[in-house]
Amino acid sequence: MKAFLNYPNGAFITLCACALLYTSSVIGAAPSCETATADTLINIPTLTLRNDAAIGSEIGTSIITSPINTFACTQGFTFQEFFVKGAGQAAAQINGINIYKLGSDDSGIGYAVYGESVGTCRGFRPVAGTSPIGGKDAQRLCSINGVFSGQPIQGAMKLVFYKIGTITPGKRQSQQVGSFALRTNKNTWQHPEPRVSSSAFTVITHGCFVNSAQINVPLGDVGMEELDVTGNTAAEQAFSIPLSCDTGTKVKLTLKPGSAGVYDNANGLLNLSDSASIDTAQGVKIQVLSNETPVAYGKPLDMGTQQSTGQFTISLKARYYRSPESIRAGKANSSVTYIITYE
Template sequence: MMILFHILHLAIRKNMKYFLLLLTGLSCWIQQAQAYTCTLQTSMTTISTANITIARSTPIGTEIGNTSTAITPIYSCTNSDPKLTEQIFGVKAIGTYVMNVGDKRIYSTPIKGIGYAVEGYTYNCQTDVWSGWVGGGTNVDGNANNRGLCSIAGILPRQPITGMINIAYYKTNEVTGSGTVSPGVVAAFILRNNGSWQKESDVSVSSLTVTTIPCEVNQTVISVAMGDVEKKEFKGIGTWPDDSNTKKFDIPLTCNPDAKVNVQIDGDIQNANQGIINLTASNNNATGVGIQLLFNNTPLKLGAPFSTGTTTINGLYNIPLQARYYQTGNTVTAGEANATATFTITYN
């Protein structure tokens, strides 16, 4: 019994010694891992963007808006033996990649034909300002969404580590939509210590409203030749010459599909409900007549928008109008009979 007890006691002592050695090794490892520290000073930055309006003819790849963070302290690091052997600071784009514009990767928004790119700046490298777009190159770890800005063997010399992110918006499709982009994270500041990524500092953009102007006016000045009309063609107030004297003309537009197009005609109005405008004053003016404007053979109401329909294709859209002389007075006298009006195009 005595011998057995002695052997058991020895085994316990050996196990205790081995356990203490493990503790000692763990203590040394913890001390080494904590030789440097990096604290995330700014976990989230939110920026706002001015609303964007896009013309239909804007080329694909055109920058249509941008917004930036302020210069912001992101990380604060300290270093002691054993020191960091490598530190890399950069930025990251967050989203769904759709195309490249030059050296920039473009990421989609929920609105058709609208995307964004991410650019980073840092003031913590050894000299001057370092900047770059997320474009697939200089990505540190093979992730095309990352962009390294500053890399050093050791710790970045200027602390805290500060940075700025620029978000630029681009047209990515021939036809663009309209709507509101909800707030969301689009980018982040990133830091890599000895090959290990640290917690990211996110950048969020507040809601953004995008408006696409779906049509363009192809001809801003439209001349309508009314021709000569005999006085005898007028039969009294509210009459007009033979329909052969009614002149057709178009307001030509180029539009995206599904645009609801409205027109408003303004001028020197004689009777808004009947679509009649007064003649332009001159030394040799005709009297007793005005010019009546019509849409689909019906007098159009002046000074108020009216619907011309909805476009169905991507291309030419003509608004068909008509003009004719209209008797407004008891007596018609001969003379010049010119008039001018302006038109305004709006969309729903």
Template sequence: MAEFKIGLSNSSFSATLFRRTAGRPGGIIRNLSVLRFLAAIVLTLVGAIFSPSAYANIACEAGNISLTLSAGTITVPVGTSIGQTLGSLAPSTFQMTCHFVNRVNTVTSATNYANMATTQLAPGFTDVYQTNIAGIGVRYTFDSIQCNATGVVMINGNAQVGCSFSGPIDGPYMAANITVTPALVVTGAIAAGTVALSTVPSVSITYTSSDQDTSWGKGSLYTGAATGLLVHATCSVTQSSLSVSLPTANTHAFSAGIGSVAAPQSFQLSLACATGAKVSITLTDSVNPSNRTNTLTLTTDSTAQGIGVQVLNSTGSPVSFGPDSAAPGNTNQWLIGDSPNGSLVVPMQARYIRTGAVSPGSVKALATFTMSYQ
């Protein structure tokens, strides 16, 4: 059976008031002028006492940054459309850590904002940014439980997540986790075959806070480096699963000893293809994915003993099993040929093979196959 996965100075003043002098009516005027002057000084001082401080009381750092975006192996199905999301990648979490420092004012609560920025919008998009692969872009989404942020998408190169903090002056750092989930998106025509993902637009982080009007650069969340493989399939499977029923075999058929075979059964893999790539295939043992032999491991509900199952390719040779990977040159991968414009049929066989002392019973094995396009 095959399964397909396919950041005041104190002021003081002093003045001497003139006494009112009889016979000098102008003395009152002079005294009033001085009083007005003093009143003006007092008003100025009051204004200075209540003006906001130019210094911040919250100090914040960024942790777990300078990341490389890792995509693994992403298969681009046949017939994808522009705007289609190919899949979300493993999320990363960076930390905003803040505490309150002893400066001029006594602020012990504030909101700190992480401002993420990037460039290179993909044509026709406001939320997808072009990678080094033509037709493939990346979208960034931010979430944080501590910051009450959900699904914040970077739009036109910018995203902001604000977190409120409160605590004693010179107290310990408080942490808020901000998770970023990248997703690869189809932005245009994609060439057939396999290509390495090596660069994405870098994402910078700048901090601002509610108790000041300055900002601090905190480095890069993503440096712009990336790893991964994009495999643009030229074929799609026409069957979601395939069950191969082997004929019943007599134990005497294996009397020649270990390695003797019996009851071959033909089957085929059927795919619908478009031209443009060489097609290779890897079979993987589902029961034991680390199996690199040419004999499948039986499932635990099999009752027969001393028997395994082999799969033969179109030349009649037993297939050795490999990792579930579409990477070119994958272990035990073999070449089928050029993808046709239409149906591609891969003829195969399955058979019993003796692996030890034989006793009768049921036999069941499972395998998956992975296509590679180069």
């Protein structure tokens, strides 16, 4: 709009009503994430383990952490991925799952690492070395377009223990066992990663090793006159089953008869092997005793508790026993299988 005012001298002033237009833009802060919990300690109680557990078998009790606040992020990311990672010295895989050594190289204990994205992608997944992202020690737990709705992002970790060698009792030091990781927009890893470590703990082993799988007990030759009356015994021979046991191990022994079977279980009498042969003696049985008492076959016998780690000897005796049948000279062999159980 223009208006003209006339003045006597012909001068004029132009009045202009002008609209000033401003263009403005607000630039927001770039999206970001920060580590919410730098370190978490998993408390591992004393592990009491059996020595006879097979290599590769699961041992002890699995341990699961409470939900851990891992990363806290602002809005603005287009894509996020949440991972669990295993840490430690690698051992051979078990059932397709990564195993890491717990303690020194010769500790005999390994662990598998599982992770869960709490509240978003439920369920634990193991680190198995198959993830196409993050390397062989990483396992993606969850991904989402945008930003995870639950902030801070929570994760839980589970440790499953395995026997990977001869287990050495004693103390184990604290060590890092895993971590959580976050990748944003498919190209940026967040640092530092929240670390998870095991506490120091103690390993106690219970069990025995058999030092000799086969034991021969020679009773030798005896004259028939030594067994002329039913119930007579002859050629008593002491023998032992040598074991190596850990302190505090309660040992039990069970004797099971061989193929010839039991003649009289109440008196610990075994039939002779190959009884139908003309070369086998008649009227004679083999008697086995523990603490001067006839053994009841098939029944566990309490042999005591090992007081210190080392040799544990089960002492037994065997002898000929005259049974009521007519006596005949010949071979007098028999056999039993011994079974050691302990707790």
